[in-house]
Structure formats: structure tokens, C-alpha cells
Amino acid sequence: MTAGFQGGARLLWARSEALRGFTLLSPTLFVVVAAMAVPLALMVAYSFWSQSYVTLDTSFTLKNYQDVFSREIYRVLFLRSVGISALVTLVTVLLAYPIAYFVAFDVKRHKLLWLILLTLPFWTSYLLRVFSWKVILGYNGVINSGLMSLGLISEPLQFLLYNPFAVIVTLAHAWAAFAILPIYVSLEKIDRTLLEAATDLGDGPVRRFFRVTLPLSMPGVIAASVLIFIPTVGDYVTPTMVGGTGGVMIANIIQAQFGKANNWPLGSALAITTMLGVTAIACLTIWLSKRGVASIK
Numbered sequence: 001m002t003a004g005f006q007g008g009a010r011l012l013w014a015r016s017e018a019l020r021g022f023t024l025l026s027p028t029l030f031v032v033v034a035a036m037a038v039p040l041a042l043m044v045a046y047s048f049w050s051q052s053y054v055t056l057d058t059s060f061t062l063k064n065y066q067d068v069f070s071r072e073i074y075r076v077l078f079l080r081s082v083g084i085s086a087l088v089t090l091v092t093v094l095l096a097y098p099i100a101y102f103v104a105f106d107v108k109r110h111k112l113l114w115l116i117l118l119t120l121p122f123w124t125s126y127l128l129r130v131f132s133w134k135v136i137l138g139y140n141g142v143i144n145s146g147l148m149s150l151g152l153i154s155e156p157l158q159f160l161l162y163n164p165f166a167v168i169v170t171l172a173h174a175w176a177a178f179a180i181l182p183i184y185v186s187l188e189k190i191d192r193t194l195l196e197a198a199t200d201l202g203d204g205p206v207r208r209f210f211r212v213t214l215p216l217s218m219p220g221v222i223a224a225s226v227l228i229f230i231p232t233v234g235d236y237v238t239p240t241m242v243g244g245t246g247g248v249m250i251a252n253i254i255q256a257q258f259g260k261a262n263n264w265p266l267g268s269a270l271a272i273t274t275m276l277g278v279t280a281i282a283c284l285t286i287w288l289s290k291r292g293v294a295s296i297k
Contacts, residue, residue, distance in 0.1 A: 046268035054262070064269035074253070078274060081249040082281065084164055085232040088171040089225050095172065096179035096224065101213075104187035115184070122177045130241050133170040137161040137242065162244025170242050171232050179224035186220025187213070222289050226282055233278050250274055 047064055050057045068074050103114050121129070136142045137160040144156035160166065190213065198208040236251035243249070250270065257267030
């Protein structure tokens with residue numbers, strides 16, 4: 001009977017493609033559920049609880065969400081975070097597109113080597129890269145020291161560090177590789193015969209770029225924008241190191257609630273609200289971008 005059961009199980013395994021796929025994916029699904037779904041469910045539950053000092057009250061309450069929507073500081077910090085992330089996304093994509101275009105169209109050999117060289121600086125520690133920008137933009141940093149040695153300024157520039165500008169520059173550099181790669185893939189997939197046809201029809205390089213190359217590469221641009229925008233809204237390390245008081249973002253407040261303030265319910269409500277807001281903005285942006293691409297085509 002046992003042999004028959006084992007034979008039936010092997011036959012079911014051999015014939016069921018869905019079962020084989022699920023079995024192969026089960027370790028990954030377990031990790032995803034354990035590392036993402038369970039913590040997210042706990043965070044949702046915490047957001048409806050309350051805490052007084054070290055005492056956690058598990059009674060259902062909406063007080064945390066009332067605080068999130070009623071206190072102006074949270075709205076200001078959320079809008080500031082969205083604005084900074086939007087500028088980071090714009091700057092990063094504008095810097096990454098020419099690089100991806102050069103590798104896709106102008107590099108004829110060893111493209112993989114070029115991509116490795118472009119991403120090589122990003123193999124180092126994220127904290128090390130942020131700290132290097134702090135050294136570059138600092139009061140006695142590389143930029144100020146160089147300008148003073150050249151006699152272009154008489155005293156160090158103070159607007160380079162501890163403000164939103166420093167956060168934008170640092171994040172744009174930190175996430176550049178995540179913009180270069182998807183844009184490069186989209187540009188590499190463009191059928192070159194379409195560009196030749198546009199040229200034969202009289203389009204110059206600029207007209208051909210805006211009518212053919214840019215619309216066909218928009219999937220990569222949209223993917224790069226999403227990959228940059230969503231994580232940067234939740235970044236709290238970079239604002240802490242180079243942002244100062246003027247560069248504080250919503251993630252810094254959330255981190256403080258889970259840390260020094262020890263108010264996990266309020267921190268959970270802030271995190272859930274931020275995630276929903278960012279998801280809504282990202283979905284709306286993707287929808288508008290796709291409509292814009294469709295109208296261009």
C-alpha cells in the first residue's frame with residue numbers, strides 16, 4: 001500500500017506542472033511570507049493598538065491614524081519626502097539616460113564590461129558612499145577646498161551640506177545604477193530597422209529620438225522611476241547623515257517612533273499611511289506615463 005501511494009505521488013509529481021512549480025517556489029514563498037507578509041500583518045495590527053510608556057494596549061483604536069492626519073508636521077514631512085524623492089527620480093533618470101544611450105548605441109564591443117564598470121562603484125557599502133558625499137560636500141570638503149585653493153571663493157560654501165540639496169545629490173548617486181540598467185535594457189531592445197526607417201523618411205537625429213527612441217524606451221524609464229521613487233521616500237539613513245534639520249524626511253520620524261520614542265503603534269500607523277500614499281502616487285504616475293506614451297505613439 002505504501003509502495004502504491006509513493007508511486008501515485010511520483011505520478012502526480014510527473015504529470016502536474018503546477019505542483020512541480022509550487023514545490024520549487026515553496027522555499028522562496030516561505031522566505032517572502034516570513035520576511036514580508038508576517039511583519040506587514042503585525043504592523044497593521046500594531047497600528048490599531050495604543051501604547052502608554054511601556055504598556056501596550058491591544059484594544060482596537062483609530063487614535064494613531066487620527067494623530068497622523070490631524071498633526072500638520074506629518075503632512076509636511078510626507079509632502080517634503082515625496083518632493084525630494086520626485087526630484088531624486090528626475091535627476092537620476094536625466095543623468096542615467098545619456099549613459100544608457102551611449103552604452104546601447106555607441107559602444108560596439110564589450111558592452112557587458114562597460115556595464116560592470118558603471119556599476120562597480122555601487123558594489124561598495126551604501127553607508128560608505130553616503131559618507132563619501134558628506135566628505136565631498138562638507139564645510140572643509142573637497143569642493144570647498146578646491147574652490148578656495150583656486151581663489152574662486154573666500155570662504156566655504158555652506159549650502160552644500162545639511163539641506164535637501166545634499167540629500168538629492170547623495171540619493172541620485174546612490175540609486176544611479178538602478179536607473180541605468182532598466183533604461184539600457186529598453187534601449188537595447190529597440191529594433192534598429194525602425195531607426196533606419198525614420199531616417200529614410202527624412203527624420204533628423206533629434207526628431208528621430210523624440211518620435212522613435214524615447215517612446216520605445218519609456219518602459220525602461222518608467223521602471224527606473226518606480227525603482228528609485230519608492231525606496232527613496234522611505235530612506236532615513238541619507239537624511240540623517242547629510243540632510244540636517246532641513247532635510248528630515250517622514251522615514252526619520254517613523255524610525256524615531258520605533259526607536260527613541262518607543263511608540264510602535266504610532267510608528268506603524270505612519271508607516272502604513274506612507275506606504276499607501278506612495279503606492280497610490282506610483283500607480284497614478286505609471287498610469288499617466290502609459291497614457292502619455294500611448295498618445296505619442
